[in-house]
Amino acid sequence: MTADSDGMEHDVGGGPMRHIPVLLQQVMMTLDPQPGQVIVDGTFGAGGYTRAILDAGAQVIALDRDPQAIADGQKMLEAYRGKLQLICSRFSDLDEHAPEDGLDGVVLDIGVSSMQIDEAERGFSFQKDGPLDMRMSSKGPTAADVVNTLKVSDLTRVFGFLGEEKQSGRIARAIDARRKVERFQTTLDLVTLIEKVKPRKARDKIHPATRVFQALRIFVNEELGELADALFAAERALKPGGRLVVVSFHSLEDRIVKRFFQDRSGRAGGSSRHLPVTEAVPVTFEIIGKPMTAATEAEADENPRARSAKLRAGTRTALAPRPADRSIFGLPELPSVSTLGS
16 A cells, blocks of 8 residues: 555555545644644645634645646635635745744645646556656656656666565566667556566565556655755744654655754764764754654544554744755755656
8 A cells, every 4th residue: 555645545456435534533632733824734735734724713824836736726715815825835845935023833745746646647646557657746757757768777766765666676677678779658557567577475565566667756746855945944934833744654754854853953873982072053943743643543443544654743943944955864866857758
């Protein structure tokens, strides 16, 4: 199963399960929206968190890089007239949409949305044949551009790191052999090749193409870099006492969020008692509650899509934001998708 940005899970052989915003109670308790506050929902999706925040009396600036998500949210815009703004934007630019006096809260729910997965023409799902696209914003190079042009060594690294695919090298070499004869155009083209390289076994819990499709989606949309930049943007946009709440479903995403809060709260560690004492870094966030909150057993039983969800949160201090330095995340050096031709 795969989880989307609203926590929507999809069975390997079926469509979407009923939408229930993941960790909604925990998100609302941690974010604690109040009447008169202004909160950014940086990943609007189907609007689950936005609706709950609005019902609590706060105003919401909702962002989504997918124009279709913004179009689908127009009815909500009418229902909450004057309290909701819908903006087509990357969440890494959220500080550009914040009021001058700052935000009271930011909530981010990381991943691909159920609407994107369900539409075959978007090319996100290996279960639906369609153009090999995977672009959340429908702009820039596609997944087809990636598999048809990226060097074998780069494909290997993309599949290995972003998809944690153990047979990344074999798959990359098979892609190279196929594209010399015929370019990849559809999701079925790629799925068929992967199934030949990695025939599915009875004990396999996931489809052989799952990890490659995940890696391509993350790479095409620059998701890890976008998340890193969104955390820095939230640091700049939040007023003292403002809260940042992030829900992630994938280990790579959670690692970035974890390292951000560790670094910004002064809990990064890693120093040796044998080294000279260094000057303490400014603490720009204080951790809210436990470093990480997962779903309760009851919620996981009732809502299986919550099983992999992890919530991390912090409260903004009064200290000035620190420089945006991606090196704290330990991200690998991968080629930039923006350099590929469309």
